[in-house]
Amino acid sequence: MEFLSDIASLINSTLRISTPLVFAAMAGIFAERSGVIDFSLEGKMLMAAFVAAVGSYYLGNPWLGLLLAIIVCVCLSMLHGFASVTHKGDQVVSCVAINILIIGLTTALAAAWFGQAGLTPTLNEDQRFLEIHLPFADALRDIPVIGTLYSDILSGHYVFVYLAYLSVPLVFWIVFKTSFGLRLRAVGENPSAVDTAGINVFTMRYKALAINGVLIAFAGAHLSTAVNANFFREMSAGRGYLALAAMIFGKWHPKTALIACLLFGFTDALQIRLQGVELPAIGEIPVQLIQALPYILTVVLLAGFVGKAIAPNAIGQPYIKER
Amino acid sequence: MSNIVVDKSKVPWWVSNIIVPLVNLTLALLVSGLFIFIAGENPIEAVKLIIYGSFGYIQGFAYTLYYTTNFIFTGLAFAVAFHCRLFNIGGEGQAYIGGLGVFLVAINLSFLPIPIVWLLSICGAFLFGAAWAYIPAYLQSKRGSHVVITTIMFNFIASSLMIFLLVDVIRDTNQMAPHTVKLPEEIWLPSFEAFSGILGIKIRYSPLNLTFLLAIASLFFVWFLVWKTKWGYEMRAVGHNTQAAIYAGISPHKNIIIAMCISGGLAGLLGVNEILGVSHKIQAGFPAGYGFTGIAVALMGRNHPIGILPAAFLFGILYQGGSEVTFEMPNITRYMFVAVQGLIILFSGALENLFRPQIESFFVRRLNREVNA
Numbered sequence: 167m168e169f170l171s172d173i174a175s176l177i178n179s180t181l182r183i184s185t186p187l188v189f190a191a192m193a194g195i196f197a198e199r200s201g202v203i204d205f206s207l208e209g210k211m212l213m214a215a216f217v218a219a220v221g222s223y224y225l226g227n228p229w230l231g232l233l234l235a236i237i238v239c240v241c242l243s244m245l246h247g248f249a250s251v252t253h254k255g256d257q258v259v260s261c262v263a264i265n266i267l268i269i270g271l272t273t274a275l276a277a278a279w280f281g282q283a284g285l286t287p288t289l290n291e292d293q294r295f296l297e298i299h300l301p302f303a304d305a306l307r308d309i310p311v312i313g314t315l316y317s318d319i320l321s322g323h324y325v326f327v328y329l330a331y332l333s334v335p336l337v338f339w340i341v342f343k344t345s346f347g348l349r350l351r352a353v354g355e356n357p358s359a360v361d362t363a364g365i366n367v368f369t370m371r372y373k374a375l376a377i378n379g380v381l382i383a384f385a386g387a388h389l390s391t392a393v394n395a396n397f398f399r400e401m402s403a404g405r406g407y408l409a410l411a412a413m414i415f416g417k418w419h420p421k422t423a424l425i426a427c428l429l430f431g432f433t434d435a436l437q438i439r440l441q442g443v444e445l446p447a448i449g450e451i452p453v454q455l456i457q458a459l460p461y462i463l464t465v466v467l468l469a470g471f472v473g474k475a476i477a478p479n480a481i482g483q484p485y486i487k488e489r
Numbered sequence: 490m491s492n493i494v495v496d497k498s499k500v501p502w503w504v505s506n507i508i509v510p511l512v513n514l515t516l517a518l519l520v521s522g523l524f525i526f527i528a529g530e531n532p533i534e535a536v537k538l539i540i541y542g543s544f545g546y547i548q549g550f551a552y553t554l555y556y557t558t559n560f561i562f563t564g565l566a567f568a569v570a571f572h573c574r575l576f577n578i579g580g581e582g583q584a585y586i587g588g589l590g591v592f593l594v595a596i597n598l599s600f601l602p603i604p605i606v607w608l609l610s611i612c613g614a615f616l617f618g619a620a621w622a623y624i625p626a627y628l629q630s631k632r633g634s635h636v637v638i639t640t641i642m643f644n645f646i647a648s649s650l651m652i653f654l655l656v657d658v659i660r661d662t663n664q665m666a667p668h669t670v671k672l673p674e675e676i677w678l679p680s681f682e683a684f685s686g687i688l689g690i691k692i693r694y695s696p697l698n699l700t701f702l703l704a705i706a707s708l709f710f711v712w713f714l715v716w717k718t719k720w721g722y723e724m725r726a727v728g729h730n731t732q733a734a735i736y737a738g739i740s741p742h743k744n745i746i747i748a749m750c751i752s753g754g755l756a757g758l759l760g761v762n763e764i765l766g767v768s769h770k771i772q773a774g775f776p777a778g779y780g781f782t783g784i785a786v787a788l789m790g791r792n793h794p795i796g797i798l799p800a801a802f803l804f805g806i807l808y809q810g811g812s813e814v815t816f817e818m819p820n821i822t823r824y825m826f827v828a829v830q831g832l833i834i835l836f837s838g839a840l841e842n843l844f845r846p847q848i849e850s851f852f853v854r855r856l857n858r859e860v861n862a
Contacts, residue, residue, distance in 0.1 A: 205637055249839035258576050258637060260839035262784055267831025271524065273824035278528035284824070399824075407641050414635070452657060458649035461642040465624075468634035 174318040176435055181319070181327055182393065184431030186211065186402075188330040189385035190409030191416070191423040192337045193378040197243075198418055199341060200374035201354035201480040205261035206246055207382055208406025209268035210239045214386020216272040219286040219397035220279075222293045231293075232387045239386070240379035242268075247375045251368055254484035265406075273399045286390075286397040295392040297322050324392035326384055331424075333381065338420040350374055354478035357485045367485045385409075404461065411464045418478065426467070433460050499856060500849045509845050510789065510796075510837055514803075517836040521829045529820045542813025543806040549813070551681050551695035557805035558697070558762050561704040563783025564801050565711045566756035568792040572715055573748035574728035579625060579640025580756040581780030582647030583618040587757020589651065590617025591764050592659075592669060592771050599673050606676050611703065611761055618757020619750040621647060626749030630742040636749070648774070655773055668772045678766040698766035700758075707755060708794040714751070724748050756780060778827065782808075785830040788838035804830075 190207045197204035214235040222231030242264060249260040273284040280286055303321035307313045341347040352360045353370045361367050385405070390397045408430050416423030437459050444450050522532035543553040563580045570577035577583075594613030598606050625639035655667040681697035715721035726734040727744040734741060763775050786804055790796030811826040836843070 249835065253840055253842050255839035255842060257839075259788060259834065262576070262578060263831050263835035263839050265831070266781055266785070266834060267828050270824045270827025270829070270831055274524070274822055274828055275528060277822040277824065278530075278820040284822070404641065404645055407638055411638050411642075414638075452653050454649040454653035454656075458646050461645040461649075464642050465628070465634070465639055465646075468638060469628045469632045 170314060171318070174314045176432075176439065177319050178322075179435040179438070180428060180431045181331075182323060182431075183434045184427045185324075185327045185330040186385035186388050186405050187409045187412060187427040187430055188334065188424060189326075189381050189388070190406055191413040191427050192333050192420060193381035193385070194410050194413040195337060195341065195418055195420060195423065196350070196374045196381070197378040198413070198481060199354045199478055200350050200371045201357060201478055201483070201485070202247070202250060202371055202375060203257040203261065203482050204246070204378060205258060205407070205410065206242070206264040207409055208402055208404065209261075209265035210242050210379065210382045211386045211389070211406050212272055212400065212402040213242060213268045214239050214383040215390035215401055216276065216286070216386075216397045218383075218387035219289065219390040220276075222289055222391050223287055226293055228289075228293060228295050228387070228391045231391055232383065235387050236380050236383040239383040240376050243375040243379035243382075244372070247372050250484060251371045251375075254486065257482050257484075269400060272397070276397060276399075284399040289391060289395045293391075294395050295324050295326070295387075297324055298328070324388065326388035326392055329384060330388075333384075334420050334424045341420065346373075351478070354480055357480050361485075361487065367487070371485075382406075408460060408464055411468055414477075415467045417476065429467075430460055430463065433463050500852050504849060504852050505845070506791065506796075509841070509848055510791065512844055512848065513836040513841060514789065514833065516843075517829070517832040520832050520836075521825075524828055525821065525825065528825065530818045535814050535818065535821070538814045538817055539806065539810025542810040547685075547690060548692050548695055549809055551692065551697040552812075553802070553805040553809040554681075554701055555696040555698075555762070555767070555805075556808040557801045558701045558704045559759050559779045560782055560786045560801035560804045561708060561797060562755055562758045562762070563779050564786030564790060564797040565707055565783075565794065566752045566754075566780075567783045567787035568790070568794075568797060569711060569715065569755060570748050570752035571787060571792050572721075572728050573724045573744055574731075575626075575629065575745060575748055575752075576637045577622065577625075577640055577749060577752045577756075578637055578781070578784060579622065579643045579753070580783045581776050581778070582640070582644035583621045583753040583756035584759040584776040584780050585647045585651050586621040587614040587618035587754075588760030588764050588771055588775060589654070590614045590757060591760040592672070595672050595676055595765060596670075599676050603676065607678065607765070610676075610765055611758065614757040614760045615754035616757075618760070619754035621757075622749045622753025623746065626746045629749075630745040644780075651771070652773060655771065659771070661770070669770045672765070672769045674769075676765070677769055678761075680766065696767045698762070700762035700766045703758065703761065707758065708798060711755070712794040720744075720747060756783070781827075782830055785834045785837075788834055 190211060194204050194207055217238045218228070218231040218235040220231075221234035222228045225231060246260050246264060249255040250257040276284045276286055300316070300321035303317040307317040341350060349360065349365055349370055353367055357367045360370070386402070389401055394401070409427065412426035412430055413423045415426040437456050440451065440456050441453050525532045525535050542549050544550055563584065566580050566583070567577055590613035591610045595606060595610040598609055601609070621643060625636050625643055628634040628639055629636040652667065655669065659669050660667060661670040678699040681695040682692060685692055715725065723734070723739045724744045724747065726737065726739055727741045731741050759776060759779055764771060768775065782804055786797060786800045789803070790798070790800035807826055807829060811823060814821050815823055
């Protein structure tokens with residue numbers, strides 16, 4: 167039983183840790199399927215975390231904080247679009263600019279407004295999201311297997327966890343089953359053909375970026391108003407890049423990207439459990455090596471098992487309409 | 490006679506290479522001023538403090554040049570890779586590992602005579618930085634793993650690796666703090682204090698040291714390498730049009746590796762300034778964001794050594810003046826200047842074409858009027 171509950175808690179933390187990655191990967195799919203590179207997931211996630219924490223603190227309601235985060239992230243996506251779609255600037259440079267700008271701005275403003283070395287004030291129970299306990303979770307706990315599955319794994323998560331996994335089939339449906347999705351993918355593969363068909367390439371890319379902004383805001387809000395009760399410096403800690411790697415590993419496809427996100431989440435959950443544990447024959451693994459595991463895994467995944475990752479054909483290229 | 494038309498190619502060079510970048514820089518600084526205002530301080534006072542802090546007294550100016558040294562290395566590092574269309578945003582990690590290289594060589598070979606141990610340490614910094622860039626380069630060219638993601642991951646991994654080494658392997662065991670022992674004093678690079686004594690100026694302490702001259706030499710080295718050698722030509726060809734380069738018999742693989750290794754090596758030289766020149770030991774986190782600032786420096790300097798020198802100097806002013814601001818203004822932390830870097834990358838990199846058409850056509854119209862008059 168000890169073993170079973172260990173596994174259950176590992177799966178439980180995997181689901182929770184993967185949540186921001188799933189949102190970010192889905193956000194990345196929209197941008198990149200439309201032909202716009204988005205390394206700025208990292209920066210936008212950090213900005214969302216900051217805005218959600220500050221918004222919830224002043225407005226007293228985490229949903230209003232989330233709403234503000236969505237608005238700000240959509241604005242950042244529009245900025246990325248303005249630079250790289252309208253003005254045909256370099257997309258990677260635009261992303262790097264946004265990331266560095268946000269790392270600086272969030273910490274600088276947090277320090278200026280709240281003093282506490284770049285921390286926002288701790289949110290109380292009304293100002294943050296709480297864990298949702300599914301009905302009958304306590305009653306069913308003692309039933310073997312089903313009880314563990316329902317009460318220890320499915321129940322007791324933040325609302326974002328459920329939303330993240332619900333967003334995957336939704337994104338799949340939008341991208342692969344609707345006419346909007348067809349146009350979206352076409353814009354990323356062959357923009358001039360789409361243009362010939364009378365669809366505005368620029369508008370499509372801006373729409374994709376807007377959805378991207380909404381999705382990434384959830385990832386940030388999850389970090390600062392659910393799992394943590396405040397914002398701290400660089401709290402996104404590379405998750406935007408991990409999600410992007412997961413998306414590439416998942417070949418720009420929601421289902422496979424989800425699997426990659428879960429793999430990252432699992433590594434991270436395992437990482438936390440392994441700290442300080444003596445392994446047979448190896449002894450204690452240095453904590454720094456364990457902490458670096460998700461990053462090493464990213465490199466290994468990108469390098470080894472992807473096969474040839476085939477990006478949308480027009481990715482990274484600004485569309486220049488012929489005159 | 491309005492049918493005589495001057496086309497865009499007749500726009501004088503200084504319009505595209507000086508006026509447009511200056512307009513972009515001005516925009517970035519205006520928005521920065523707005524941020525300082527939002528943080529609750531007076532932007533004009535901040536500018537005064539920046540100018541006083543970086544030029545107002547000799548010690549401040551020496552600090553400005555010391556920061557300039559670091560930014561020349563990281564700026565050149567980004568620029569070299571960029572000419573091969575590679576975004577090496579791993580300068581931070583490469584500098585960290587480069588620092589390890591310079592320290593290991595210097596401490597183990599400190600019995601050698603002075604210029605030789607310096608030269609070998611510089612080689613150590615370059616090789617270690619280059620080796621750290623080699624893996625992402627290899628993965629990019631052979632496996633198609635995007636260099637932006639791998640270099641960022643290598644920053645995280647470098648940081649973990651160095652903390653591990655500093656805590657468990659090469660820590661000064663008489664200390665609790667994670668740093669190494671100091672290098673023997675005989676092999677420290679001479680600092681600006683020594684020179685200023687000869688010139689009759691007395692200053693208490695300055696981090697500026699001989700590495701500044703190495704940075705200037707690196708500017709010439711990169712200019713020569715990228716524009717005057719076959720390697721540089723091939724590298725730029727791969728960056729400009731990979732398919733055409735393959736057609737011309739140029740190997741993209743080889744050039745990606747060379748470009749990234751030189752780039753990583755240049756970032757590694759930051760370790761020479763920091764360890765052989767200033768702190769004489771490895772401290773946790775010593776690259777302190779210089780690697781990322783290099784991106785802004787390179788983009789502002791249009792990836793050319795002639796542009797990178799003034800851009801690095803400008804960031805030296807911002808860093809040194811900025812520390813004066815954070816000292817005087819309680820609401821401003823050094824992170825405000827990280828945001829300023831982001832704005833400069835945004836306006837002089839991604840949005841560089843924001844006003845270019847308007848500015849160029851203004852000059853075209855003026856030339857037209859002159860021709861017709």
